[in-house]
Amino acid sequence: MAKIGGGCPGQNTAFLKDFKTNIVPCPRCGHEVEFFADERKVKCPRCKANIFRVNPQVIKYDNGKLTFSGTDKSCLDWCGGCLNKKDYQDIEENNKRIEAKKEDLKRLITSISPEDEGIIDFFIEAFKKSINSPKLIDDRILDSLSENDPGLFVKVRNYYLDFLNS
Numbered sequence: 421m422a423k424i425g426g427g428c429p430g431q432n433t434a435f436l437k438d439f440k441t442n443i444v445p446c447p448r449c450g451h452e453v454e455f456f457a458d459e460r461k462v463k464c465p466r467c468k469a470n471i472f473r474v475n476p477q478v479i480k481y482d483n484g485k486l487t488f489s490g491t492d493k494s495c496l497d498w499c500g501g502c503l504n505k506k507d508y509q510d511i512e513e514n515n516k517r518i519e520a521k522k523e524d525l526k527r528l529i530t531s532i533s534p535e536d537e538g539i540i541d542f543f544i545e546a547f548k549k550s551i552n553s554p555k556l557i558d559d560r561i562l563d564s565l566s567e568n569d570p571g572l573f574v575k576v577r578n579y580y581l582d583f584l585n586s
Contacts, residue, residue, distance in 0.1 A: 442454070442455045442473060443455075444471065444473070444552065446464040446466065446467060446469055446471055446552075447469065447471065447550075447552040447553040447554070447558065448464065448467050448469040449464060449466050449467040449469070450560070451464055451465065451466040451467065453465070453471050455471075455473040459473060460472060460473050460511050461473070461507055461510055461511055461514075470510060471552055472510075472511065472514040472552060479544050479547070479548065481529065481540055481541075481544060484530070484534060486525065486526050486529050486530075486544075488522055517554075518551065521547070521551075521556055524556050525543065525544075525547050525556065527583070528543060528556070528579070528580070528583045529543060529544075531579065531582065531583055531586070532579055536575065536579075538572065539572070539575055539576055539579060542565070542572065542576055543557070543576070543579075546558070546561045546562075549561055557580065562576070562577070562580075
């Protein structure tokens with residue numbers, strides 16, 4: 421991990437251009453957690469779970485192929501000097517976990533019949549919403565689908581169970 425002489429320019433408010441915040445649900449308890457633009461890891465104030473801010477993914481499905489783009493690199497990817505070692509390692513481990521989840525999503529999507537495009541769309545959107553969840557698809561998303569669209573839920577569940585058992 422390289423260090424910048426004289427400190428991290430990202431920690432100097434003269435260099436900060438974006439004071440926007442993002443709000444994401446905690447994957448453990450569902451409590452809304454706020455991230456500032458320069459934060460990558462925060463603790464849920466309710467259950468104290470670590471939550472990671474992940475740059476939005478552009479996921480494209482075309483001709484049976486799933487691609488990911490839009491994952492901009494940040495200074496943490498080449499420096500991390502502004503973080504303590506534990507936080508930096510946590511973020512690195514989370515990045516590896518997300519890469520593994522992307523590969524799992526690709527395998528899941530290839531197992532779905534191309535005629536079931538609505539199911540493919542569901543899994544892509546559910547993946548985006550489940551990015552902080554330890555599971556590929558957060559159980560709450562499946563629970564909501566079972567209540568709102570039982571017919572689609574049965575198809576989704578069958579594909580998902582087949583994938584998990586493969």
